[in-house]
Amino acid sequence: MSNNQKKDSYVICKCPDLPVAKDDAMVDLPLSQEESIFTAEDTITGAFVVDGNEIEEGDTGFDFKQEENFDETSGTLIVESVRPSSFDNMPLYIRFVAVFIVIFHLIFLVESGGSILIEFCNTLLSLCDMSGALPLMINSLKHKTGFNMATDGMTVYIACSQCHSIYPPETSQRVCTFKKFSQSAICNNNLFKVSTGNRSLPAMVYPFNSLNWANALNNTEQTHLEKENGTRWSELHWLSYFDPVRFTVIDLMHNLYLGTAKQMIQIWRKCNYINEKNQLTMQELANGIVVPCGYARITKKIANGFSFMKADKWKSWCIIYSPFVLKHVLPAKNLENWILFVDACRLLTKTSINDKEIDEAHSKLQLFCTRFQTLYGKSAVTPNMHLHLHLSKCVHDFGPIYAFWLFSFKRYNGLLKNIETNQKGGFESTMMKRFLERTYIGSFIQSFVNHLPQFAIDFLHCISNSQDQLAALHPSSTASTFSLSDFVEYSLNPRHSALGCEPLPPSVFPIKLDQRITMCKGHYECLLEFYRHAYGSHDLFGYYSNCESNQIFVNNQIEKMKRISLLGQEYSSGSYFRTYYLENNSKDKAVFPDRILYLFQHLITINETVITHTFAFVEWYSSYSSGSYQPMLNEGIELWNEPSSVLNYECIIPVHRLYSPIAIAKYRFTITSEFKHLVIPLPQK
Numbered sequence: 001m002s003n004n005q006k007k008d009s010y011v012i013c014k015c016p017d018l019p020v021a022k023d024d025a026m027v028d029l030p031l032s033q034e035e036s037i038f039t040a041e042d043t044i045t046g047a048f049v050v051d052g053n054e055i056e057e058g059d060t061g062f063d064f065k066q067e068e069n070f071d072e073t074s075g076t077l078i079v080e081s082v083r084p085s086s087f088d089n090m091p092l093y094i095r096f097v098a099v100f101i102v103i104f105h106l107i108f109l110v111e112s113g114g115s116i117l118i119e120f121c122n123t124l125l126s127l128c129d130m131s132g133a134l135p136l137m138i139n140s141l142k143h144k145t146g147f148n149m150a151t152d153g154m155t156v157y158i159a160c161s162q163c164h165s166i167y168p169p170e171t172s173q174r175v176c177t178f179k180k181f182s183q184s185a186i187c188n189n190n191l192f193k194v195s196t197g198n199r200s201l202p203a204m205v206y207p208f209n210s211l212n213w214a215n216a217l218n219n220t221e222q223t224h225l226e227k228e229n230g231t232r233w234s235e236l237h238w239l240s241y242f243d244p245v246r247f248t249v250i251d252l253m254h255n256l257y258l259g260t261a262k263q264m265i266q267i268w269r270k271c272n273y274i275n276e277k278n279q280l281t282m283q284e285l286a287n288g289i290v291v292p293c294g295y296a297r298i299t300k301k302i303a304n305g306f307s308f309m310k311a312d313k314w315k316s317w318c319i320i321y322s323p324f325v326l327k328h329v330l331p332a333k334n335l336e337n338w339i340l341f342v343d344a345c346r347l348l349t350k351t352s353i354n355d356k357e358i359d360e361a362h363s364k365l366q367l368f369c370t371r372f373q374t375l376y377g378k379s380a381v382t383p384n385m386h387l388h389l390h391l392s393k394c395v396h397d398f399g400p401i402y403a404f405w406l407f408s409f410k411r412y413n414g415l416l417k418n419i420e421t422n423q424k425g426g427f428e429s430t431m432m433k434r435f436l437e438r439t440y441i442g443s444f445i446q447s448f449v450n451h452l453p454q455f456a457i458d459f460l461h462c463i464s465n466s467q468d469q470l471a472a473l474h475p476s477s478t479a480s481t482f483s484l485s486d487f488v489e490y491s492l493n494p495r496h497s498a499l500g501c502e503p504l505p506p507s508v509f510p511i512k513l514d515q516r517i518t519m520c521k522g523h524y525e526c527l528l529e530f531y532r533h534a535y536g537s538h539d540l541f542g543y544y545s546n547c548e549s550n551q552i553f554v555n556n557q558i559e560k561m562k563r564i565s566l567l568g569q570e571y572s573s574g575s576y577f578r579t580y581y582l583e584n585n586s587k588d589k590a591v592f593p594d595r596i597l598y599l600f601q602h603l604i605t606i607n608e609t610v611i612t613h614t615f616a617f618v619e620w621y622s623s624y625s626s627g628s629y630q631p632m633l634n635e636g637i638e639l640w641n642e643p644s645s646v647l648n649y650e651c652i653i654p655v656h657r658l659y660s661p662i663a664i665a666k667y668r669f670t671i672t673s674e675f676k677h678l679v680i681p682l683p684q685k
Contacts, residue, residue: 087144088451094133096456097121099448102147103464105138106437114138146447150440151433153213161204162189207432214436250387250394252401253410256345257314259384264338265306267376273330279303282325285665291320292577292661292682293570311410318345320663320680323635334375339635340368346636348391350683351402351568362392442466465507487567490656491684494580494589499534500613500654507565508614508655514560522647523617524556527602529649530615558600564614564655569685571616571658573598578659578681579620581650593640593662593679594618599655616653619643621677631669638679660684 087095101121105114118134118141125133135141142148158167160176165187167173176187193203236242268274274282283303291297296312298321309317323342326335347353347361365388373381398404416431445460460466482503490498519527528542531554541551563572571577575596580589597617604611621640630639663680 087146090133091130092452094125094130095448096452097125098134098141098145099445099452099460100463101134102138102142102145103441103445103460106434106441107464145444147437147440147444150437150444151209153210154429154432154436155208155210156429157206157208158191158202159204159206160187160189160191163187164204164206166206167191205428207429209432209436214439246393246397249398249404250390252348252391252405253311253315253407255384255387255391256341256348257311257318259382260341260388261314261318262306262309263382263384264341267380268330268334271376273334276305278329279305282329285325285667286321288667289321289324289663289665289680290576291316291663292575293572294568294661294685295320295663295682311407315345315349318342319349319682323632323637324665324667324678324680327632327635333371336634337368337371337375340364340371343636344368344388346683348395348401351400351685353395353400355396358392358395362389365389365391462507462509487656490654491659492580494582494657497534498654498656500615500656501611502654502656504614504655505567509564510561514562516557516559519556519558523651526617526647526649526651527556527615528554530652531604533649552604552606554604558602561599561601564599566655566658567685569658569661571596571599571655571661576662576664576679578662579618579653579657580659591659591681592620593638593664593677594620594653595643614655616655616658618651618653620650621679632678636680638681640677640679642677 087098090098101114101117105117109117115136115138118136118138122132122134122136125131135144139148155169157169158171159165160167160178163176163178163180165176165178167176171191174191176189176191178187179185180187189203191203192200195201237244265274280303283300286298286302296310296316298309298313298316301307301309301313302321302325306317319342323339326338330338341364344361344364347357347364350357369381369385369388372385394404395401441464442461445457445464445466448460449457482505486496486502487504489496490502524542528540531540537552539551540554542554542556563570565571573596577594577596578591579594580591582588583590595618597619599614599616602613602615604613620643622644623641632639661682663682665678665680666675667678668675
């Protein structure tokens with residue numbers, strides 16, 4: 001078809017799995033050209049866009065006739081090329097204030113709050129004879145800084161609220177003309193509604209953002225792979241090596257937690273293993289378990305019969321609560337079979353998994369399913385259980401479960417529900433704009449790397465929580481001194497000693513540290529002893545020792561931190577975790593549970609260089625007095641004594657050595673026996 005013919009034709013577009021309205025002039029295009037349909041030149045002008053809280057007619061299209069010229073390094077260049085030159089001519093501090101307002105408004109404020117913040121900053125600048133340096137409206141400020149590029153690839157199509165047919169934004173049709181299959185009557189549903197002031201607005205809209213434009217902005221390596229291999233199913237079916245069955249991913253969240261875990265409760269109820277009486281006892285035991293950050297607590301759901309439990313609570317039930325609370329509820333054979341399922345879940349939910357662990361998880365699931373049929377009968381076996389045996393193939397093909405399970409999808413659903421709306425419609429467009437702006441914010445900040453000092457760039461990343469996003473999009477832009485392999489090695493290998501001053505990702509630290517305080521004498525002496533062991537030198541002195549020439553002074557001032565985030569795992573004061581130690585007079589390593597009393601930073605000057613160390617002051621638990629006897633080891637639960645009261649340099653731990661979180665509970669086997677600590681190890685993030 002020629003270009004002239006294409007322009008003369010009337011094209012009605014559709015989104016995947018939605019009907020397409022047809023007429024005599026419709027152009028029949030293959031599905032593989034979906035992207036070109038939505039970004040075609042003749043369907044872009046006069047699009048409906050969201051400005052504030054109203055939908056108005058305007059031109060939000062972007063001409064993609066030159067899309068082939070986008071390369072993997074053009075994202076920042078695009079932003080800089082469209083940013084007004086007047087912005088770069090502003091003084092440095094005004095540029096920083098402008099970018100800060102845009103980001104702060106997006107993360108923390110509603111529309112009116114942004115205007116108030118701009119007015120405050122303008123008033124503040126007027127005191128420095130810089131009156132009117134910033135625009136009065138947040139949208140104008142976004143345009144001035146170039147942040148409007150995040151949503152410039154977005155087009156809002158008109159949709160039928162009945163059959164969901166998609167129409168071009170500039171359509172003159174007032175009713176839907178789609179004909180359902182095998183029916184002669186058209187839909188005839190009104191596409192527009194009359195709002196306040198007799199304005200005609202779409203009854204329903206379908207926002208669409210061009211992948212080409214988004215990829216050009218975010219500039220990822222994945223962009224190149226998608227262009228190289230394609231992402232549309234229709235073309236992939238032509239490939240001889242494409243297996244649509246094997247390439248169908250099984251979601252672990254629904255398969256294990258919302259599937260089998262939920263089904264087991266129903267089966268145990270039918271068998272009368274679980275009833276209203278022992279549910280209360282189980283809940284009492286569950287309430288005594290201290291669950292780490294990142295795992296959902298089950299405070300009432302067990303006593304209420306496991307009603308309305310969401311996936312994150314089923315996950316916690318499987319890998320934390322159930323091995324402990326079911327110990328005296330299920331018969332021994334049934335509990336042993338359930339623990340096979342729990343062990344497989346613990347292995348599969350690891351963020352890093354090797355071939356041996358994948359095979360082990362598969363073997364446990366296979367054995368679980370076999371014994372399940374023996375224990376509960378063939379009629380209890382479901383097709384969902386058959387899918388357990390395909391999970392290992394999914395992990396081999398697509399990587400750890402974290403890469404494709406639907407927890408993140410559900411999290412986005414939660415974010416969507418929390419978006420502020422005015423209840424006047426247009427929610428779809430508002431949602432897409434906010435989503436695109438949040439996705440783009442890391443690249444937006446990085447576009448100012450040549451215009452703002454590095455500490456300002458780091459600050460903006462910190463308040464927007466975009467440092468991890470930036471690391472995923474631009475691996476080369478993260479601190480070159482930070483080594484992920486070394487960081488992992490510090491936590492796994494106690495022989496690879498960490499001093500505490502090794503580089504950490506910028507996203508580890510909070511925006512603001514607490515004020516400097518003085519360490520108590522006992523803790524300070526532990527710190528001084530740690531430095532002497534770590535640096536292999538006794539040329540260190542402190543407040544409570546005599547100073548000799550050429551010795552290095554260790555002050556007793558520290559800055560406490562409420563919490564830190566180590567590559568996704570949060571730790572705070574009172575957190576329980578595991579750390580590897582070298583056993584006494586042995587080269588063997590052993591893992592010990594600890595509790596963080598507080599997190600802190602300490603500065604020491606060596607050879608006229610100020611070195612920052614990041615530590616956790618901990619109390620660690622001593623081994624169970626009965627030696628190697630662990631009565632609940634088969635359930636994946638360890639038994640430990642009370643924390644040691646000894647203060648020494650081993651109470652100071654560089655945060656690099658924090659290995660993995662644990663859940664912990666106090667328990668005694670008989671009324672007369674002493675309380676012990678039950679430790680439930682959890683996967684490392």
